[in-house]
Amino acid sequence: MTMRAVVVDRLAADYAGVFVRQVERPRPGSGQVLIRVRAASVNFPDLLQTEGKYQHKPDLPFVAGMEAAGEVVEAGEGSGFAVGDRVVGSARPEGVSGTGGPGAFAEYCVMTAPRRMPEHFSYSQAAAFGTAYLTAWVSLVSRADLQPGEWVLVHGASGGVGLAAVDLAKALGGRVIATGASDEKLAIVNEMYAPDAILNVSGGFRDQVKAITGGGGADVIYDPVGGDVFDESVRCIAFNGRLLTIGFASGRIPTLPVNMALIKGFSLMGVRAGEYGRRFPDRGRANLDAIWAMAEAGKLTPRVHAEFSLDDWRAAYDQLGNRQVVGKAIIRP
Numbered sequence: 001m002t003m004r005a006v007v008v009d010r011l012a013a014d015y016a017g018v019f020v021r022q023v024e025r026p027r028p029g030s031g032q033v034l035i036r037v038r039a040a041s042v043n044f045p046d047l048l049q050t051e052g053k054y055q056h057k058p059d060l061p062f063v064a065g066m067e068a069a070g071e072v073v074e075a076g077e078g079s080g081f082a083v084g085d086r087v088v089g090s091a092r093p094e095g096v097s098g099t100g101g102p103g104a105f106a107e108y109c110v111m112t113a114p115r116r117m118p119e120h121f122s123y124s125q126a127a128a129f130g131t132a133y134l135t136a137w138v139s140l141v142s143r144a145d146l147q148p149g150e151w152v153l154v155h156g157a158s159g160g161v162g163l164a165a166v167d168l169a170k171a172l173g174g175r176v177i178a179t180g181a182s183d184e185k186l187a188i189v190n191e192m193y194a195p196d197a198i199l200n201v202s203g204g205f206r207d208q209v210k211a212i213t214g215g216g217g218a219d220v221i222y223d224p225v226g227g228d229v230f231d232e233s234v235r236c237i238a239f240n241g242r243l244l245t246i247g248f249a250s251g252r253i254p255t256l257p258v259n260m261a262l263i264k265g266f267s268l269m270g271v272r273a274g275e276y277g278r279r280f281p282d283r284g285r286a287n288l289d290a291i292w293a294m295a296e297a298g299k300l301t302p303r304v305h306a307e308f309s310l311d312d313w314r315a316a317y318d319q320l321g322n323r324q325v326v327g328k329a330i331i332r333p
Contacts, residue, residue, distance in 0.1 A: 001025045004333070005063045005106035006313045011052040018050055020311060023063065026110045028076035033111050035070035035087060038123035039307070040104035042316045042329040043067070043131055043160065044247070055272070063103025064313075065091055065331070069117060069126035073108070081114070088126040089114030105313060107333045115288075118296045128302040128328035131273075132164035133291045135246065136222075138273040140169055142287060144220045144242040148173030153209060153218035153233065155201070155225045156249060158185035158326045163303055165222045166193045168291075171299045174220070177212060179205060179229075181323075188326045192303060201229060209236040217241060227252035234260050241266040249323075303327030 003025040010017035028034045043066050048054035050064070069088040075081045089111045091104035103109060104127075117126045140146045152169040156162035157178035166189060169176045176195040180186045186198045197212050199205050209218055217238035223230055227250030230243075234256065237243055243266055248254075256268060277284025294300045305327045308316040316329045 003107040004310060005103060006065065006310065006331075007061050008050055008058075008064055009061045011050065011060070013051060015050050015314060015317060018064065018313075020313065023106070025108050028074055028079070028110050030076050031078045031112060032076040033072045033079050033081050033085075033087065033114060034074040034076075034108055035068065035111060035114070036073050037068045037091075037104060037106060037109055037333045038070040039127040040065045040068040040091070040331045040333070041127040041131065041160075042320050042331060044249070044320065046105075047317055047321055055275075063106050063109075065104025065106070065109075067091055067127055067130050068104035068109055068111075069123045070109075086117040086123075086126075087111065087114035088117050088121075088130065090130070105310065105331050105333070107310075115292055118292070120298065121295070122304075124304045124307060124328075124330045124332070125302050127330055128160070128304055129291075129295060129300075130288075132160045132302065132328065133168060133295075133300060134277075134287060135161045135271065135273040136164040136168040137287050137291050138276050139222055139244045139246060139269075139271045140165065140172065140174075140220065141290075142276065142283065143269045143271055144244055146172055146174055146220055149175065150219035151175050151177065151213045151216070151238070153177045153179065153221045153236070154195075155179050155221070155223045155229050155233070157189050157195070157198075158182065159224065159249070159323075160325070160328045161224050161246060162222070163189065163193070163327050164300075166195055167300050167302075168294075169220075169222075170195065171294060177209060177218065185326050192301075201232075204232060206232050206236045213238070220244065222246065224248075225250045226254050228254075230254040230256075234264075237264060237266045239265045243268050244271050245269070246271050304330055306330070307332050309333075 226248035
């Protein structure tokens with residue numbers, strides 16, 4: 001039995017090695033489920049993987065997509081799920097790749113240890129939640145130990161992981177400064193999540209951050225941007241602050257003059273949420289339990305920017321790559 005899927009046949013620029021085609025429909029093994037994909041979230045690593053620029057490099061060819069939501073159509077022995085259950089989770093268990101493998105951008109995919117969807121979430125919201133909010137939690141809680149009342153400077157606040165950090169930091173009692181380079185997108189962030197302040201970084205932000213924080217600077221800085229944003233962040237971090245490096249969406253990997261860390265007494269922390277869970281499985285499970293419990297309680301709300309059909313996968317990739325998305329772009333097979 002076959003299905004339609006977005007397949008990466010070869011690594012190339014401008015997605016030249018990516019095609020929608022028929023592949024074998026996967027079957028669930030013991031402890032796994034096969035789901036009919038109702039929504040799949042587009043993440044920045046999905047774009048990078050088409051050129052082999054992401055840390056994890058699946059064997060070619062592979063079905064693209066990291067996370068999905070849908071309903072169970074076949075349950076493997078010991079999975080704990082039944083046909084019809086609404087679930088969400090990772091669509092690429094460790095060690096699985098190849099055509100017909102369980103990528104999310106397909107009509108069906110296999111999941112290991114999915115979670116039941118919160119009742120009030122749509123399929124698209126569920127698909128938009130996991131990766132972004134896990135990254136935010138590992139950053140703000142596991143690494144930075146954010147405390148209520150601390151100032152949190154969130155760069156790239158309109159992106160998927162940035163918006164999740166704004167939402168989570170507010171829920172944890174932080175005082176949030178959301179930044180970006182678009183007044184229009186920042187207005188959407190402000191309307192939906194009500195951070196304590198918003199800043200357009202186009203003309204610089206060091207002095208404004210110091211003024212907002214009463215001269216002390218930001219206690220925690222969440223940076224998925226890198227480049228000039230990282231450089232200026234070093235100038236407005238508080239003593240004993242924590243500077244979290246999440247990624248380099250600007251395209252430039254910055255360097256840190258370590259004398260600045262010494263003089264200002266701050267820590268630089270690298271964040272790889274997925275790797276954190278692989279290195280510390282018990283903590284990884286606890287982190288996932290924590291964010292999904294908050295979602296169930298209605299304390300966190302992911303934003304879906306736009307939805308696309310499987311055939312329109314390129315438009316979804318382009319919206320994300322061109323920084324047009326506020327929240328998450330979703331593919332709905």
